[in-house]
Amino acid sequence: MPPEKKIMFQSRLQRRLRELEINSFDEYARMLLYRDQDEKELSIVADYISTNKTEFFREKDHFQFIIDKVLPDYLALKQTETSHSLRFWSAGCSNGQEAYSIAVTTEEFMRQKQSRFNYTILCTDISTRMLKMAREAIYPLSSIDGIATDLRHRYFLKSKDLKDQKVRIVKDLRDKVTTAYLNLMDPGYQFHENFDIIFLRNTLIYFSTEVQQKVLIKVLSNLKTGGYLFIGHSESLINMNLPIQSIAPSVYVKINT
Secondary structure (H helix, E strand, O other), X not given: OOHHHHHHHHHHHHHHHHHHXXXXXXXXXXXXXXXXXXHHHHHHHHXXXXXXXXXOOOOHHHHHHHHHHHHHHHHXXXXXXXXXXXXXXXXXXXXXXXXXXXXXXXXXXXXXXOOOOOEEEEEEEOOHHHXXXXXXXXXXXXXXXXXXXXXXXXXXXXXXXXXXXXXXXXXXXXXXXXXXXXXOOOOOOOOOOOEEEEEEOOOHHHOOXXXXXXXXXXXXXXXXXXXXXXXXXXXXXXXXXXXXEEEEOOEEEEOOO
């Protein structure tokens, strides 16, 4: 994390120190780094320092770009040749609302075009708590306040508990989404196939510029040439030497170098 995140980092971890009845960050660091520790505490740290802010269809213009550009191009390719299953990666997926927004967008496109094709969405995050929520796909009823009524009826199941009202994504969409733990700062990771579209939104802002570059190089190595990278509107890739070209606000296409 860059130095300006130190105060945020401190305030969030302070709660963990109180829970463990530890008096200083030095003592906690010794416990975390120098004693025999299982992975559980490291996962807890990730939960405490992750912002996990998300919502359905956050930064709506990205989903409109998928409807206007990404999916029509894929459909045209599919009609002219035998094409592969469309592969999305939601990196830093939080509780999965981004991934299910992608799924709803894709389903609606196919419904309107009266055409079906295969697609998969991989959800990865450093927070095991968020990944559990993404797998279960259960959210507060208030989380779909901004979603059109017809979409609510098609893709969300409403609970019968009037005291604690929740919604759950329909099974057909849940089946399209796979969750996995992944730390973007790991030295290396490789998937069996490259992705067509990668969402890496509002994650880079928590890294220093040097780390951002390293993370992006690894992420882009798993994106097909001609594939799309989406980042957050508050993020910038200026002055980074990367094999991508800007084609819309916060949207890039991978180029052949």
